Amino acid sequence: MQMYDLPDARGHFGPYGGVFVAETLIRALDELREQYARFRSDPDFIAEFDDELEHYVGRPSPIYHARRWSGILGGAQLYFKREDLNHTGAHKINNCIGQALLAKRLGKPRIIAETGAGQHGVAAATVAARFGMQCVVYMGSEDIKRQAQNVFRMKLLGAEVVPVESGSRTLKDALNEAMRDWVTNVENTFYIIGTVAGPHPYPMMVRDFQSVIGKECLWQMPKMIGRQPDVIIACVGGGSNAMGIFYPYLAHEDIRLVGVEAAGEGIATGRHSASLGAGRPGVLHGNRTYLLQNEDGQILETHSVSAGLDYPGVGPEHAWLKDLGRAEYVSITDELALKAFGECCRIEGIIPALESAHALAYAAQIAPTLPREKVLLVNLSGRGDKDMNTVAERTGMKL
Ligand SMILES: *Cc1c(COP(=O)(O)O)cnc(C)c1O
Numbered sequence: 001m002q003m004y005d006l007p008d009a010r011g012h013f014g015p016y017g018g019v020f021v022a023e024t025l026i027r028a029l030d031e032l033r034e035q036y037a038r039f040r041s042d043p044d045f046i047a048e049f050d051d052e053l054e055h056y057v058g059r060p061s062p063i064y065h066a067r068r069w070s071g072i073l074g075g076a077q078l079y080f081k082r083e084d085l086n087h088t089g090a091h092k093i094n095n096c097i098g099q100a101l102l103a104k105r106l107g108k109p110r111i112i113a114e115t116g117a118g119q120h121g122v123a124a125a126t127v128a129a130r131f132g133m134q135c136v137v138y139m140g141s142e143d144i145k146r147q148a149q150n151v152f153r154m155k156l157l158g159a160e161v162v163p164v165e166s167g168s169r170t171l172k173d174a175l176n177e178a179m180r181d182w183v184t185n186v187e188n189t190f191y192i193i194g195t196v197a198g199p200h201p202y203p204m205m206v207r208d209f210q211s212v213i214g215k216e217c218l219w220q221m222p223k224m225i226g227r228q229p230d231v232i233i234a235c236v237g238g239g240s241n242a243m244g245i246f247y248p249y250l251a252h253e254d255i256r257l258v259g260v261e262a263a264g265e266g267i268a269t270g271r272h273s274a275s276l277g278a279g280r281p282g283v284l285h286g287n288r289t290y291l292l293q294n295e296d297g298q299i300l301e302t303h304s305v306s307a308g309l310d311y312p313g314v315g316p317e318h319a320w321l322k323d324l325g326r327a328e329y330v331s332i333t334d335e336l337a338l339k340a341f342g343e344c345c346r347i348e349g350i351i352p353a354l355e356s357a358h359a360l361a362y363a364a365q366i367a368p369t370l371p372r373e374k375v376l377l378v379n380l381s382g383r384g385d386k387d388m389n390t391v392a393e394r395t396g397m398k399l
Helices: 023-039 043-057 067-073 092-105 119-130 141-146 148-156 171-185 202-210 212-225 240-249 316-324 334-348 354-369 384-394
Strands: 063-065 077-082 110-115 134-140 160-164 189-192 231-235 256-264 280-284 287-291 327-333 375-380
Touching: 023 092, 023 171, 043 092, 063 212, 067 077, 067 334, 067 354, 077 212, 077 354, 092 119, 092 189, 092 202, 092 240, 110 119, 110 171, 119 134, 119 148, 119 189, 134 141, 134 171, 141 148, 141 160, 148 160, 148 384, 160 171, 171 189, 202 212, 202 240, 202 316, 212 240, 212 375, 231 240, 231 354, 240 256, 240 316, 240 375, 256 334, 256 354, 287 316, 316 327, 327 334, 327 354, 334 354, 334 384, 354 375, 354 384
Parallel strands: 077 375, 110 134, 110 189, 134 160, 231 256, 231 375, 256 327
Antiparallel strands: 063 077, 280 287
16 A cells, blocks of 8 residues: 555645645645544544444445346446445535534534535535534536536525636636635635545545545455455546545555546547546646646636536546556546436436446446456446436436
């Protein structure tokens, strides 16, 4: 694990990560770093985190053998890590529980969050309700239109949803606005970042909380099939569900780790969100990582059928794993993701999130090329209830 025991004390994963923020935030980040360093190994904190995951989130999430689909594909066996069965329908709640418990210990009664698909907003609003905290969620007005149901859910949960009208009115703009709020209200406010991005210690902290996914797989797979899987596949937006399942497996060098980005309408069209596949290093949202940017360093607009993958950056640890060659990064188009979405619904009786459908599509693509004994473990990061409008629109059906 030595080589992967990162980040260093200043938050670097090789040349990536770090702390690129306004001076006004340095103190808050220092405090967060010190407190997290203390609590991450505090038995009471860990016990409370585990207890919430078991009784509130419903962990451990099961692993499921997709026998019918595997049979039809005629090659390697597909297994799903069922993060879609978590309370609130995705992996994001794991991280939100962890950060809310930290906020509580730091004495911050107000939570802010940014959201794209709305899943992180819902998870943040959920934990705020659960722990009796005030919650403000920043969301691009374009995303608010695309994800009306999740906006309604956040409101039901007692959160205030603030529309962001700047830029492309999506996730990156919501992130900027949340940072601005944090600078202003840092005394009483805890900023819950929803993925493995942002300034140190966020990428590390979010990875640690999400690592419960991979830690469970480490004991579940041998129990189920007598060994570990051959390939682990996860979709990558900011990269938190992927980091969560990859991290405990980094030292298992013989297991292939594959991150699947959104190729949108195709990499060549420029309408995609494949930061690792088609971007280059730069600084955004407090850290250095691969970004989709033009020659002048201006952030490009991204596109994906899944709002949750629609982000021009990616967590810095993925950037480093890519350079090291420890993980591979591929991309899947909207069209292939929608096809896999439909197949998963009809063949397995599971309606996956469109984000997760990207990972499924890649698994379905390589399974037929591999022998039947090979095992592909796909992180099914979330359920598709939130995507009904998008799918209906894209497939020409009426709700
Ligand atoms: C938000 C989301 C993602 C993308 O975020 P990561 O940080 O890359 O995991 C993927 N799947 C689902 C279901 C999501 O809600």
